[in-house]
Amino acid sequence: MKKTKPKNYSWNNAPLAPVVLISGSEGLLADRATSHILHQARETDPDTEVTRFEAAAYETGVLTMLASPSLFGGRKLVVVDGVEQTNDAFLTEAVEYVQQPVDDVWLILRHGGGVRGKRLLDAIKKAQHPVVSCDVIKRDSEKADFVGAEFRRAHRKIDASGVRALVDALGTDLRELAAGCSQLISDTAGTVTADTVDEYYGGRVEATAFKVADAVAAGRTGDALANLRHALATGADPVPIVAALAMKMRALAKVAAARGRGLNAAALGMAPWQVDRARKELAQWTPDGIADAITAIAEADAEVKGLSRDPEFAVERAVVRICRYHGRQYASAASH
Secondary structure (H helix, E strand, O other), X not given: OOOOOOOEEEHHHXXXXXXXXXXXXXXXXXHHHHHHHHHHHHHHOXXXXXXXXXXXXXXXXXXXXXXXXXXXXXXXXXXXXXXXXXXXXXXXXXXXXXXXXXXXXXEEEEEOOOOOOHHXXXXXXXXXXXXXXXXXXXXXXXXHHHHHHHHHHOOOOEOHHHHHHHHHHHOXXXXXXXXXXXXXXXXXXXXXXXXXXXXXXXXXXXXXXXXXXXXXXXXXXXXXHHHHHHHHHOOOOHHXXXXXXXXXXXXXXXXXXXXXXXXXXXXXXXXXXXXXXXXXXXXXXXXXXXXXXXXXXXXXXXXXXXXXXXXXXXXXHHHHHHHHHOOOOOOOHHXX
C-alpha cells in the first residue's frame, strides 16, 4: 500500500490538529502560524489552557504531565519553541508522543531549521501530522500575499496599488513590513491605497528607489532624475537604486518572454498586479530596448560598486540612458 505524505500548509492557513510542525527560519511567519492555531483553539474551547516552553530547557516527564487530563476538563494547547536546539530528553519523549498523541491536547512544535531534531521531524512526517512551512519570504508576490493576509486578519481593506506601494517601501524586512501594516491599520480608515502608503512612507529610501525605477520604465526622464536627485540628496546609496532598476527591467523581461506561453504570475515569482503593470509598461518597450537597458544597468551596477570614482554620476547617467531606450527601436546594444 502506497504511503500518503503529510499535507503541507502555508503559514496563513495553519490547521488545528493534535500535532502540528511549524518548520522554517522566518520567525515572524512562525509567530503568525502559532497565533492562527491558538485562535482556532480558543474558538473550539474558550477555556483552552496554553503552555509554552523551550525544547533546549526541557526536563524529563514534563510533556507527559502537560498532556495529562485537566482537573477542570478543558482542552490543552502546548507550544514547544526551538525544537532545532532540543535536548535529548525532549527528543526522546516527543518522538514517542507524536506516534500516539493524547486526546484533548494540541501540540505545536516549532523547528527553525537545521539537522538537530531530525529524528523527531521524521517521526512527525511518518505519522502524517500536518507541516506548516514558514520559510523566509523572498518573492514580491509572497510579500504581497503577506500584506493581504495582515489586512484580512484585521478585517480591513487595501487595494492593489496600496499593496504594491507598501511592498516597495518596506519589503526588504518582513517585520518592518508587518509593522507598517499594523500602523496603517490602526491609524487610517477605509480602504488603504497607494496615496495612503505614500503619505506615511513615501520618503523611505526603498520607496524613492522604486519611484525612480517606475519613472524610468515609463520613459519619464524628468521625473526619474528628480526622484533620483532627491534620493541622493537625502543620503540614499546608489547601490539599492541600481538594484531597483534591475528588478524593474528583469520583471519586464520575464513578462515579455512569457507572453507567448501564457502569463502565470506565480510561475514568474510575481504578484498579479506586478504582471499587469509590466504588461502595460511593455507596450512602449521593444526587445532590443530592454536588452540595452539591462546592459546599461549591469554597467552601472559595476560602477556604483567600486569601478567608478563617482557612483552618483554613474547611476544618473544610467537613468538617462535607459529612458532613451524607452519606446524606440535598436539594432543592438553594440550600436551605442
